[in-house]
Amino acid sequence: MKVSLFFVIATALLMGSATLQAADKSAGEALYAEACAQCHGPSGKGMASFPALSGRDAEYITSRLERYRAGERVGSNSSLMIPNATDLSDDDIANLAAYISQSAE
Amino acid sequence: MFPKPTLRPLCAVIASAVIVGIPAAASANNEPELSQTEVLTGLENPWDMAFLPDGTMFYTERCRGLSVRLPNGEVEHLLGMEGTDEYATTADDLVCEGQAGMNGVAVDPDFDENRTVYVYSASNMSEPRTNRVLRMTVNSEFTDVSDRTDIVEDIPYKPAATDHPFGDAGAHNGGRIRFSPEDGYLYVTTGDNHNSEIPQSPELLGGKVLRIDRDGEAAEGNEPPEGFDSRIYTYGHRNVQGITFHPNTGQPIVTEHGPWHSDEINALVNGGNSGWDPKPNMAGRGDCPDDYCGYEPNQTEGMDPKERAAYMPVTDTETYPDAMQPAWKNDGLSQGISSAEFLTGEQWGDWDGRLMVGFMGIGFGGTPVGQRINLIDIAEDGLSVNDVAEMPVPMGAARFRSIVLGPDGDPYMAVDEGSIYRITPE
Numbered sequence: 283m284k285v286s287l288f289f290v291i292a293t294a295l296l297m298g299s300a301t302l303q304a305a306d307k308s309a310g311e312a313l314y315a316e317a318c319a320q321c322h323g324p325s326g327k328g329m330a331s332f333p334a335l336s337g338r339d340a341e342y343i344t345s346r347l348e349r350y351r352a353g354e355r356v357g358s359n360s361s362l363m364i365p366n367a368t369d370l371s372d373d374d375i376a377n378l379a380a381y382i383s384q385s386a387e
Numbered sequence: 388m389f390p391k392p393t394l395r396p397l398c399a400v401i402a403s404a405v406i407v408g409i410p411a412a413a414s415a416n417n418e419p420e421l422s423q424t425e426v427l428t429g430l431e432n433p434w435d436m437a438f439l440p441d442g443t444m445f446y447t448e449r450c451r452g453l454s455v456r457l458p459n460g461e462v463e464h465l466l467g468m469e470g471t472d473e474y475a476t477t478a479d480d481l482v483c484e485g486q487a488g489m490n491g492v493a494v495d496p497d498f499d500e501n502r503t504v505y506v507y508s509a510s511n512m513s514e515p516r517t518n519r520v521l522r523m524t525v526n527s528e529f530t531d532v533s534d535r536t537d538i539v540e541d542i543p544y545k546p547a548a549t550d551h552p553f554g555d556a557g558a559h560n561g562g563r564i565r566f567s568p569e570d571g572y573l574y575v576t577t578g579d580n581h582n583s584e585i586p587q588s589p590e591l592l593g594g595k596v597l598r599i600d601r602d603g604e605a606a607e608g609n610e611p612p613e614g615f616d617s618r619i620y621t622y623g624h625r626n627v628q629g630i631t632f633h634p635n636t637g638q639p640i641v642t643e644h645g646p647w648h649s650d651e652i653n654a655l656v657n658g659g660n661s662g663w664d665p666k667p668n669m670a671g672r673g674d675c676p677d678d679y680c681g682y683e684p685n686q687t688e689g690m691d692p693k694e695r696a697a698y699m700p701v702t703d704t705e706t707y708p709d710a711m712q713p714a715w716k717n718d719g720l721s722q723g724i725s726s727a728e729f730l731t732g733e734q735w736g737d738w739d740g741r742l743m744v745g746f747m748g749i750g751f752g753g754t755p756v757g758q759r760i761n762l763i764d765i766a767e768d769g770l771s772v773n774d775v776a777e778m779p780v781p782m783g784a785a786r787f788r789s790i791v792l793g794p795d796g797d798p799y800m801a802v803d804e805g806s807i808y809r810i811t812p813e
Contacts, residue, residue, distance in 0.1 A: 320748055320756055320784065329786055329803035330432060330747070331486055331553050358554040361687045362751055 306373075310381025313374055317366060326382060331359065340379035347375045417736035419812030423781040426799065426807045427456060433801040435563065435726075436791045437494045437504070443529065444799070445504055446807065449488035452481065453506055455529050465532045466523065468508070475531035480512040485555040487518065487544060490562025495601065496571055503601070504532070505573065507562045509544050518542035520564065520575060520603065538603025539618070543593035545580035549677040552647075552686055552751075554581060559626040559644075561593070563726070569637025572598045572606040574620065576627035576641060583666040583679045586623050589615040594663065596621045596630065596641060596655060610658035623660040623710065625681070625701060629727035634740065638769045640714075642724045642744060646681045647751060648692035649701045650717035650724035652744065654769025662702035662710030670706050672699070689752020692719045714765060715772040722757030723747035728790045728798060730762070734812045738762055743778060743798060745787030758784040760800070782808055 315324075321332040328334030335343070349356050350367035357363075370378075427433070432449040442458040445465075452467040452474055467474025468481040468489060481489060487509040495503035502525045510519045520539040523532040545558050553559075559578035566573050579585045579594040586594030589612065598606040598620035605617035615622070629642030643651040643661065653661060665681035667673065672680050684690075684698045696719060702710050717724060725745045730738050741762040748758035764774035786803035793799050793809065801807045 320750070320758060320786070323804055327805075330788075331555065331558075355687070358548060358552065361552045362749075364687075365689065365752070366750075 306377045307381045307385055310377035313378055314381055335382050340383040343379040343382050344375055419736055421781055422811050422813055424809040426809050428806040430805045432803055433807055435491045435789045436799055437492045438793050440794045442794055445492050447489045447492050450483035452489055463530050480510045481508045482511050485557030487557030487560040491564035493564045493566055496566050505564055507564050515546045516544045518544050542577050543580050543591055549581050551581050552682055561627050563628055563630050565630050567632050574598055574630050576630050578626035581679050586663045594624045595619050621655045621659045623663050625663045628725050631727045633767055634729050634731050636767050640769045642727045644724055645701050645721035648695040648721050649719055650721050651701055651713040652715040653711055653713050656711050659711040660707050662707045664703055714770055720754050723749045725788055726790045728792050732796045743790050745790050747786040
């Protein structure tokens with residue numbers, strides 16, 4: 283039993299921290315409020331030229347943020363998104379994806 | 388001209404009126420503390436408001452249409468756009484995309500006699516799409532509009548996406564409309580559509596401020612250069628989303644979005660050129676993405692706004708030495724300057740006569756996002772600024788889209804987040 287538990291813990295630690303953090307919606311919520319809400323709206327509905335995020339799944343959010351972080355241009359607001367994504371960690375992206383996909387309405 | 392009316396709403400919506408009453412920081416000077424009332428919430432991109440003396444408030448939502456909030460708080464939905472179904476009348480030609488849709492609204496100075504309102508909206512009635520100024524009659528119950536006449540039909544609309552920041556269709560669409568209390572004419576602000584030919588064009592009505600009468604004809608006394616469309620009051624603008632008039636002199640004053648630098652406040656001169664000309668292969672520039680140099684020399688990476696301003700000035704006085712000079716340039720930054728309105732009345736203390744200017748916020752290339760309302764002490768002639776302060780509004784940061792002074796003397800502020808607030812001095 284001890285061995286099994288150790289194995290579980292070790293496996294979890296070896297997995298990417300992003301995966302471990304995937305359910306940390308509260309961290310994602312805080313980061314969203316700080317970095318995203320000014321343009322995408324407090325509840326992710328989108329505003330003006332900035333698209334809605336509500337209804338997007340975690341895979342979509344993760345993929346977009348990773349592409350922006352890599353400097354890839356995706357759509358007409360890339361100039362704004364690339365610098366915003368540059369300093370995001372894998373954890374940040376996972377947290378944002380969890381929050382937006384599960385909470386933003 | 389209207390398509391058939393759709394189903395009327397079964398009952399009027401009772402607007403929320405939540406008084407939040409958060410006192411702003413006390414001031415040692417004669418400056419009022421502020422409280423706010425959320426007059427309407429749950430709106431979709433509210434864009435503009437216009438008041439009757441009894442507090443009746445017409446308002447637009449960019450992708451929905453024109454509604455009115457009555458003094459008792461009831462709301463009636465008057466003119467809906469394509470895809471809406473709860474408006475008294477829908478006009479399927481009225482469309483929204485990107486920054487375009489239904490924008491400004493104004494009430495006729497003689498509303499009591501003629502019950503006329505005006506809106507600025509994108510329409511697909513023409514091919515390609517255009518922006519139009521619609522004139523309509525409101526019925527006596529404030530439940531419907533009729534007699535639509537499009538008094539301006541040919542304001543350019545950006546038809547397709549281009550390789551520019553915010554480059555989607557419908558971009559740089561202008562859209563504020565206001566009657567001057569001084570001359571009684573309707574002023575219409577337009578945008579350059581990311582099309583470099585438009586701002587200096589004598590015929591295309593984008594990148595202009597138009598001055599027209601209530602039939603859409605050129606105002607008497609417009610003095611654009613020879614060969615220009617006679618509806619043009621000023622030209623050479625980038626994207627004007629704010630216009631107001633000095634309470635003492637009637638001087639028209641506009642706000643103009645800057646391109647990664649230099650939001651501007653300008654006093655308009657009849658026939659004047661605001662000096663925006665983003666054409667390629669002139670003024671030291673070469674080719675530019677999709678023939679529009681407005682974000683050059685580098686439209687995707689951050690750089691010193693001063694370098695940008697030197698390369699692609701909002702007011703190019705080297706090419707156009709007689710261009711109207713801005714009174715203020717937001718310290719060289721572009722932060723989404725939007726609507727402007729004067730505060731008037733003794734209740735405002737030291738702020739009486741200050742120009743409120745809203746900023747929606749854009750954080751690019753190291754520029755702070757800058758969502759705020761500024762209180763600007765501007766000279767009566769609009770040519771210089773004496774002081775700039777930040778208005779301590781209770782709601783804090785938001786995308787401030789429209790500021791309109793209500794008949795009670797309180798400013799009403801629409802934010803893209805979906806609310807309209809009333810700000811009251813204590």
